[in-house]
Amino acid sequence: MEAVAPSAAGAPAIRCAGQERDYPAFLERAARIATGLCRTGVERGDRIAVVLRNEPSHLEITTAAALLGASAVPVNWHFQHDELRHVLTDSGSKVVFVHTDLLDGVAAVLPDGVPIVEVPLPAGVAAACGIAAPPPTGRYPLLDRWLEGCEPLDRAAGDHPPTVIYSSGTTGRPKGVLREPVAPDRLDEAVRLFLEYFAVVPGGRTLIPAPLYHASPSQHAVLALAAGLDITLMPRFDAEEFLRLIEAHRIEQVQVVPTMFVRLLRLPKDVRERYDLSSLSSVVHAAAPCPPHIKHAMIDWLGPVLREYYGGSETGAVTWCDSAEWLAHPGTVGRATGSCGVAVLGPGGRPLPTGATGDIYLKPADEWPQFTYLGDPDKRAAMEAPGLPGYVTIGDIGHLDADGYLYLSDRRNDxxxxxxxxxxxxxxxxxxxxxxxxxxxxxxxxxxxxxxxxxxxxxxxxxxxxxxxxxxxxxxxxxxxxxxxxxxxxxxxxxxxxxxxxxxxxxxxxxxxxxxxxxx
Structure with a gap:
């Protein structure tokens, strides 16, 4: 993946907790990391693991891997013991980049022979997370020292490489979703649709408050970089700091989860009114059902800037709705857009009538890459809809209304x-x-x-x-x-x-x- 050249006006940058890189510096450092990976033996098709909190280095390493045609696997740094061992082993990662404070947990479960690159925890990130920034251990090469003598890679892979994202393990062992490589023209179309549906323009300003080890913020960051957006990362979500950053950087677009809405609405009224949020033109939410009274309250507060989508790590966004559509269809998660599709099926794959609750099957957009599960092709096959090629289920239950809007009931497992x-x-x-x-x-x-x-x-x-x-x-x-x-x-x-x-x-x-x- 290569970021588009940002316009001179506005000088888009990537920043987080006191760190800031303009795009030339960001891309130069990513290209040097790509050379370092080559020197370590990483080749096209290989994977590397990234066990880092949100900060610019996370995105630089991800970009570096893509320049080689390799895949960066973002790892949930909350994982412990067996979960962490499973991801690092199952992914087959050839190199692991780790923040200093997370080294002991990774080293204890990492397969023999896999090199570690130590990334010092930035002081601003540590402060935002409420921890002390530990000094480097000296047991592993530090990122900057590892990069010594690395000139920027002067070649780039053609297709966007395959990507791997692991589930958060909320219902069992994390599973790796492997997406196929993406041709440049399909990536261009994905960026175009991202800008359209997220209601942001090239060079616009976005805020990413969620961890990059999750599928939605990770994909958001990749597309934001490809579109040359000004990107502000939060090391961790804090409701008032979220509002402060919107005002300070005149944020135009942000993607959140409903839990963040709840925490924002819990702030005292005088705190919420203290910040100028007039720059916001698009607040996108997904990942979990949003209680209707919460969404009404957010629209009352921010105006009709809320946009919602529904999909999964496997499918990408399939349905969309803006504030006006949601107010006309309260509780919906939208309807299928573009080349996407939604079907609600009953026992034996029987299509159900409007209003009837059943298993939801989704058809991803044509530009979305095909996927499978690492080491578990049978699980991928079991997701297919009987008699509906291209439709898969991610385990949710719901119904469609007469206008084609989808409503979720719950997870089948729940x-x-x-x-x-x-x-x-x-x-x-x-x-x-x-x-x-x-x-x-x-x-x-x-x-x-x-x-x-x-x-x-x-x-x-x-x-x-x-x-x-x-x-x-x-x-x-x-x-x-x-x-x-x-x-x-x-x-x-x-x-x-x-x-x-x-x-x-x-x-x-x-x-x-x-x-x-x-x-x-």
Missing amino acids: MVISGGVNIYPAEIEGALLALDGVRDVAVFGIPDEEFGEVLAAHLQTEPGVLLSAEAVRAHVGERLAGYKVPRAVVFEERLPRDESGKLFKRLLRDPYWAGRDGVI
């Missing part, structure tokens, strides 16, 4: 069957987030001798707020059917989410099912 009735926890979670004093919630099924499963709700409250289980049940019972009222209500100090807001629900659910047949 659906609870209680006494033969299908229950979708996302609906209950949305109701509980509207309860004063509730900051976060997870609803899931737990074993029950009579009904097979009943509902449990684990909640995190605002500091100083005391709620009773009875109040929680009464709130749900006043809004939803009685069988959707949680049987068990547990209050947690904090729910297990990662930096982007993804919830590791299995960590809460698995203990209830431990020792039962077919479950851990």
Whole structure:
């Protein structure tokens, strides 16, 4: 991947927590890293692992790998032990770039013979993450020393290389999604559509607040670089710092997840009104269902600048809707655009009528690369829709309305069957987030001798707020059917989410099912 030359006006740059590179400096350093990779034996088609927090070096290393026709595999730096070992081994990475404070965890599980390049943790990134920046260990080559004598690579691969992104492991072992190489003309079309759907112009200003080890922010960054956007990275999401950066850099476009909306709306009104957000023209969100009352509140605050898409690591964005479409179809995640398609199927692959809930199958855009799973082609084959070539499921359930707009019910793996009735926890979670004093919630099924499963709700409250289980049940019972009222209500100090807001629900659910047949 090569970034387009930015225009002189505005001098787009890449910045994060006190670091800033203009595009010439960024591309020169990426080309030197590419030479360093060649010197280390990395070739076209190989993979390297990037175990770094958000900072410019992350993007430089990713760009360097692409210049060679190799793939940079962004690794979730929260992974521990077996998860980390699995990704580093399964990816077959030839070199690993690691921040100093993460070295011990990586070194303990890295396959023998794989070289490590140590990347000092920038002070600004450390401060944003609330940790002290440790001194270099001296056990491994430091990035700048590793680059000594490396002239910029003077050649570039033709096609955009295959890419690998790992799931966050919220439902089990992380799986590697391998995307095929992309021809230059298809990459050009992907960049054009990115600019159109994200409502940003070449050289425009974007903010990336989510970790680059996730598929959406990673793809966002790749396309933003290819479009020559001015890019501001956040080392970690902080609601008020998010607003400050928008004002300071006159950010025009940002991509977020609904959890960030919740945290922004929790800010005191005077704090939210302290910052000038008038530069914003596009706030894109995806990755999880957004409770309707949260989205209404965000549109009331920011105006009709919200845009939503739905898809997965495997498919890219398939459906889109802007604020006006969503207000006309509350709760939708949009409808298929361009060459994309959506189908809702029942048992045996039978197409379901409008309004009927079933398994969602998606047809990616023509310019989106084909994919498989590293080491698991059978899993890829199992995703195919019977009788609908090119359509795959990523495990969600929902329905289409008469206008072709899609509505999500829940993940199939999260659906609870209680006494033969299908229950979708996302609906209950949305109701509980509207309860004063509730900051976060997870609803899931737990074993029950009579009904097979009943509902449990684990909640995190605002500091100083005391709620009773009875109040929680009464709130749900006043809004939803009685069988959707949680049987068990547990209050947690904090729910297990990662930096982007993804919830590791299995960590809460698995203990209830431990020792039962077919479950851990």
